[in-house]
Amino acid sequence: MSLHISQEALWNHLKAQIPAERSFVDEVSNVLDISYDAAYRRINLKSQLSLDEAVTLARHYKISLNRLFEVGQQNTLLVEKSPPITSLEGLEQYFLVSMKSIEPLINTKGVEIIYSAKDIPIFFTLTNTYITKYKFYVWLKFLDEDGSMAKMSFEEFLPTIPASLIETTMQLAETYNYLDITEFWNDNTINGTLQQVYYYFESGHLSKHLAEQLCRDLHEIIDRVEQQTIQQAIINSKNNARYLLYKSDLLTMSNTVMFRTPKQSLFFTPFTVLTYLKVVNPATCGEMLKFFNKQKSNSKLLASAGEKDRGIFFNKMRQKVDLLLANIQADRDLNLF
The missing domain is CATH 1.10.260 (434 Repressor (Amino-terminal Domain))
Known part of the structure; x- marks a missing residue:
């Protein structure tokens, strides 16, 4: 042409x-x-x-x-790339922009988020907990450009987090409570976070005490995901937003997130750490939706999978966390993966 x-x-x-x-x-x-x-x-x-x-x-x-x-x-496709993040201020701005983008969807009927969870979805770490702050630490440690965080431990990082960032994080979490969410997980979804905890513990940047607390936070996330899976609803949702969790063993997850409304669809696909490519092209979004629907047909909806299969899935994640915790407490080599 x-x-x-x-x-x-x-x-x-x-x-x-x-x-x-x-x-x-x-x-x-x-x-x-x-x-x-x-x-x-x-x-x-x-x-x-x-x-x-x-x-x-x-x-x-x-x-x-x-x-x-x-x-x-x-x-050929035109995409929009989100700006790079290299500081706590940039991270807060990232969350503010995300919140402003999502807020108009709260009162729109028929809005759905579809999430291919290579890692624990961000929705579950937008809280005032150590795991939330540790995610900030890991992201910025990797994205640091001036070397200021090269030798900084997690304990040293904690006092630098502004209260406004935590407040913005909590506000963003509140917006997600109004939207129907469908997620795809597999047995490896939790591995990335476990590796992050063990990596900085082993390198001396994460104390035993804080590493143990992170494991407790992970247990709470698993409990919350399991409860939402059984109820098929978002916990603390003011409009009884739906939550569906599919166990997908056939495909590797990608952390791609799709937003669907009755009038438009768009999706974000990872580019680098915290940087996404935004795609709004209708034909391409249609292809992505077909892909997700195909993935559903090859996955297991855990709400209807039966108590045994559901229990095996969540207990396997708990066992991984417990193994990490045991190895941290014993200070011995970890062989989780």
């Missing part, structure tokens, strides 16, 4: 938005800050429209480049 065909679709779309009594060429000339002749040549496909010019037009008319250039049909 040539670019001229895509440009023609763009011009036709824009012409439909501009009143007939106004000159379309003058309009484009003003928006792009180019001469009348240059605008005329672009509109009549005698000159190529640059990507920067297309972006300028899209921003001015508040339209989607994905739609205008039909990139979904060309196996």
Whole structure:
């Protein structure tokens, strides 16, 4: 497919938005800050429209480049990347932006979150607990650019966490309590967090006392997930939001998160630590939804799996935490994975 065909679709779309009594060429000339002749040549496909010019037009008319250039049909996709995070201030801003994005969905009927949980979903760590603060520590330890956290222990990190960050975290957690959530877990979903605890304990950056507390926090998360799974509802939800947990043994999880509303779907797929690529293209979102539905058909809904199968799944996670705790207390090598 040539670019001229895509440009023609763009011009036709824009012409439909501009009143007939106004000159379309003058309009484009003003928006792009180019001469009348240059605008005329672009509109009549005698000159190529640059990507920067297309972006300028899209921003001015508040339209989607994905739609205008039909990139979904060309196996080409425009995505939005979230900004990198390197500090506690940046982390708080990240949570604030997330909260503002989710808040409008609270009073919208038919909203659903679908989460492919390679790691414990962030919903369960948005609390004022040590595991929440430890996640902050692990993320920023990895993303640190100036070396200020290279030798910092978790205990030294704790007093640096501003109260406003914890407050924002709790507020974000509250927004999730209003939304229906479907999650895919497997036996390895908890492993990443266990490895993070053991890694910094072994390296001397996490004390035995705090490592033991993190294990207790993990037990509480497992208990909460199990209770929600049985009830098929979010705990403390003010509108009885639904919670469905599928055990998926066939596929590896990806931490991809999809938001579905009656009018639109979008999803976030990981790029780096805490950095995501946002995809809103309808065709691509449709493909992702088909993928998730296929995954459902090859997974086990734990609410209806039976008490035995459900118990085996959650007890296996508890046993992993207990093994980590025992090895920390005995200060011996860990062989969990």
